[in-house]
Amino acid sequence: MFSQFKYVKAQTIDEVLTYLGDRDRCVKILAGGTDLMVLMQRNLETPDCLIDIKGIEEMKRLDFVQGVGLFVGASVTVNQVTESKIILEKYQALGQAAKTLASYQLRNRATLVGNVCNASPGADLAGPLLIFEANVHIASLDGRRVLPLAQFFTGPKKTVLAANELVTGISLPDLSSGDQSLYLKQARVKGHDLGIVGVAMRLTLDQKFLVALSAVAPTPIRLLELEEFLNAHPRTPELATKAGEMVQKLIHPISDVRASAEYRLLIAGVLVKRAVTLLTTREAN
Amino acid sequence: MCENQSQHGPQEHCSTYIDSQQPRVFLSCWVNGEIISAQIDPMITLLNFLRQGLKLLGTKEGCGEGECGACTIIMNGEAVNACLILAVEAQDAEITTVEGLSTGGQLSILQSEFVSQDALQCGFCTPGMLMSARALLDRTLDPTDPEIKEAIAGNLCRCTGYSPIIAAISSTAKKEREERK
Structure with a gap:
């Protein structure tokens, strides 16, 4: 049963910001609704007011500018991400992760920005966005700010976002062609399942590794120490094995309904090893 | 079932969940090729509008949380879970339910x-x-x-x-x- 709420279909960002600036009301943003509606059905979210942002032109933006990068507006769906030629070509890990997120029907509604704002520790798209050094575009009546995604998450389901702030989109810097990346996910069943561990890894044209993991910490995380290790050592076949061992010392996952901490550690090691192997051999070919 | 009806008299639809007693909103959309215009409770889901409002009982409610897919319909050409969509979000949408697959009593x-x-x-x-x-x-x-x-x-x-x-x-x-x- 839903608690009482008012539904507003906003036409402009300013209209949304005015609602969000009202301190007397609990206002929630409705984009795909695939997380929010479930929480409302369970009465875990009881907003006074739902602001539907799907009618705002600026939120529908999904564009790429050479030399600048990609901008994904807040109402762009996950299936739009999976079908974007530029994302599949340039930001491979993001396209791959989007394909593993929930089911086809849900991906037709779920948005990339919603996946980030929901701030699940296991958010599939967060890892790839972290390795592409994405920025979060935030607006409020006080003005606009742009924040690196790495500074956005503060805990499970928690972000730096203030009650009066709206994420209008996420941007990713342009990449050199030859930039390689991938996303590996371990889940209980193939298709429509939350990840037990997700590994996003990128090898830039100038040979720099970037690594991010999901579902192994209170938030999706970049593993800077592992990146330094990978960048400091020659590309021998042992490098992948050592990276797999090292990641197990760097993360402290918990046990939950999907997997035990021990299993997560084991799988994180396997996936990191596999990712390093795939990226380095792909490069050699 | 439709407990609200006894309280508020006959309505074009009612929700199994709640009558929010909010001002009704006007919804216009296409369902299985027919244009539908209705005064609806802004808080009901599209699934409940189809089932209770339009009596299209082919679309099922399983989990009500987007996990099972029993409520899948086609909205604007895309398969979606009707349980996670508010009826008001379907303004001007083209919707096909399972009832819209057959033509003239002939199975597709x-x-x-x-x-x-x-x-x-x-x-x-x-x-x-x-x-x-x-x-x-x-x-x-x-x-x-x-x-x-x-x-x-x-x-x-x-x-x-x-x-x-x-x-x-x-x-x-x-x-x-x-x-x-």
Whole structure:
């Protein structure tokens, strides 16, 4: 049963910001609704007011500018991400992760920005966005700010976002062609399942590794120490094995309904090893 | 069921969940090729509007949380879970439910293939399966098995009849390709 709420279909960002600036009301943003509606059905979210942002032109933006990068507006769906030629070509890990997120029907509604704002520790798209050094575009009546995604998450389901702030989109810097990346996910069943561990890894044209993991910490995380290790050592076949061992010392996952901490550690090691192997051999070919 | 009716007199619809007693809003959309205009409670889901409001009972409610796919419909050409959408979000939308698949009492090829290949047992997941399959076949008439599996991954069948379902979708694609020639 839903608690009482008012539904507003906003036409402009300013209209949304005015609602969000009202301190007397609990206002929630409705984009795909695939997380929010479930929480409302369970009465875990009881907003006074739902602001539907799907009618705002600026939120529908999904564009790429050479030399600048990609901008994904807040109402762009996950299936739009999976079908974007530029994302599949340039930001491979993001396209791959989007394909593993929930089911086809849900991906037709779920948005990339919603996946980030929901701030699940296991958010599939967060890892790839972290390795592409994405920025979060935030607006409020006080003005606009742009924040690196790495500074956005503060805990499970928690972000730096203030009650009066709206994420209008996420941007990713342009990449050199030859930039390689991938996303590996371990889940209980193939298709429509939350990840037990997700590994996003990128090898830039100038040979720099970037690594991010999901579902192994209170938030999706970049593993800077592992990146330094990978960048400091020659590309021998042992490098992948050592990276797999090292990641197990760097993360402290918990046990939950999907997997035990021990299993997560084991799988994180396997996936990191596999990712390093795939990226380095792909490069050699 | 519709407890609200006794309180508030006859209405065009009511929700199993709640009568929010909020001002009704005007909804206009296309459902199975017919234009629908209704005064609706802004808090009901699209699933409840279809079932209680329009009495289109083919679309099922399983989990109510987007996990099972029993409520799958096609909205603006895309398969979606009707349980996670508010009816007001369907303003001006084109909606197809399982009732919209047959024409003049004749089953569509997809439905006939489900029947002839025994692609259902209890039948509860079937409307959702059919709609996910229809959305896939509207995108491509030459789907691979992995594409079929991806399209119905969000539709749970507890009778475990997935193999005949995949076969039925595949043979529908073949028949529709031939028909198009």
